Amino acid sequence: MRVLKLSKKDEKKLYDVLNKFGEVWAPVPKGSRYVYDKIEKKEDLVSYNEFVRTILPIKKFLMPQDFNILNLSPSKFETPKVDIPTRVIVGVPPCEIHALNILDKFYTTDFVDNYYMERREKVIIIGKSSLPDEYLFSHKTNTSIVEEGYDLFFIDLGDYYLVWVGSEKGDDIVRLGSDIFSEDVPVDVAHDFVAYREKRRKAFTKHIDLEGVTDLMELMYDADFWDEFGEKCLSCGQCTMVCPTCTCFNVIDELELNKDEGHRRRYWDSCMFKDYSLVAGQHNFRESRAERLKLWYTHKLKAFIGHFGSPSCVGCGRCIITCPVEINVETVVEKLKG
Ligand code: SF4
Ligand code: SF4
Structure with a gap:
């Protein structure tokens, strides 16, 4: 797995790169909560340090809340044609990527759910780590750190992001954005990374004891x-x-x-x-x-x-x-x- 750097001063250019792959969606405020919404201009793509919990999780992109699967008439049954756009979903937290991995298993084991699969293939996941709020307890469910299920994954280390490349699609994004992603990741970056992980581990305050x-x-x-x-x-x-x-x-x-x-x-x-x-x-x-x-x-x-x-x-x-x-x-x- 490749690890790259993205300087914060190049952060706004990221939108233009992602937009070449599909619609860009990210958490945006709605009242006192957040929702995943389509981002129309680069200024609206905000990176949050604290955990952002959207009202509905990313399953809404993979299985619509309500949709038509068959048109019926006396002469025929017809599957409606649906144009599913490619969506680049930015800022997905580790626990939700774990949930996505669970959905992948559920919808592909024993029976493959084609309605799920055709949408799954059109989703690009840009994950991001953040500091927990008072309700997150993913450290207790072993889902606070994620190693698969994303295309790119960002960790905010102050002036720059560490960027993990998790798939071929992620690799394509990095290639197209070769002027903003840097392969120059010196060894001392590891100190920042370890310090961040420790700070984040200590920041969890919701301790639900799931043992047994x-x-x-x-x-x-x-x-x-x-x-x-x-x-x-x-x-x-x-x-x-x-x-x-x-x-x-x-x-x-x-x-x-x-x-x-x-x-x-x-x-x-x-x-x-x-x-x-x-x-x-x-x-x-x-x-x-x-x-x-x-x-x-x-x-x-x-x-x-x-x-x-x-x-x-x-x-x-x-x-x-x-x-x-x-x-x-x-x-x-x-x-x-x-
Ligand atoms: S457990 Fe709570 S949220 Fe769930 S159905 Fe009952 S009242 Fe509603
Ligand atoms: S905390 Fe667990 S059970 Fe509750 S909504 Fe999240 S994943 Fe579902």
Whole structure:
């Protein structure tokens, strides 16, 4: 893997290089939060030192919230033609790149999801390390440092960035920007790098103790606290929408009023919704909110390990910020630990 330098005085030129590869998207403020938005001019591409948590994670680029997958008419079924633009997503934090690696596994193991793949191939990931805020706990989920899944990855070391090249696309960007990326990386840069890593490691303040949680999910499956959480849960599904590794979806056929034509929609769903587990004959095998909460947390903290070798929580802190009744990884782990 190659490591290069980018001087801060050349930072604004980066936009022009990236823009040659596709639309440039990056976090921008929206009220008191951030969203990934399209950057139209180089002045608007801002590099943040502190962790930036967008309301929705980058899964929104890989699986649209709601889209048409089939047009239906009496004479034919037709797959709609969609022009998917190439998007260069800048400022993606390590935990979200880990989430992307989890999505890659999920959507390509056993069955390849072509809707995901055709968008995945059109996304270029420019990662960036930053100092944690009070909600990030990726140091506890082993996702605070990332070694794969990005095209380029930036670490801010004061007057310059260290830039890791992680793919052929990343290499193409570096070639096109050969006047701003420098191969001259002297050995003493390592001191700055080690000092930064240490400063960042010490800056984490959210310490959720996940030790033994996988076993506790099994042992505490029938504990009373699930019913207490079930009483509070609003079934709003926000935890699912904001979680970078949640993948629930539904597919429905909708007919036009003339009943001759229609389409098949695929849209984000949530296992927190009552209807999600409703099957033929009106049987619902997760009728209670407590049962649905158990499913959500079993999937995050236990079941995913059996399938893919790691938990599917990357410590982004979104569920902590988002749940209106304080049901989140932190409060669930507190209960599991008694
Ligand atoms: S756990 Fe919180 S965010 Fe999730 S469905 Fe229940 S109330 Fe909504
Ligand atoms: S469970 Fe919560 S902290 Fe973990 S990845 Fe999902 S939203 Fe982030």
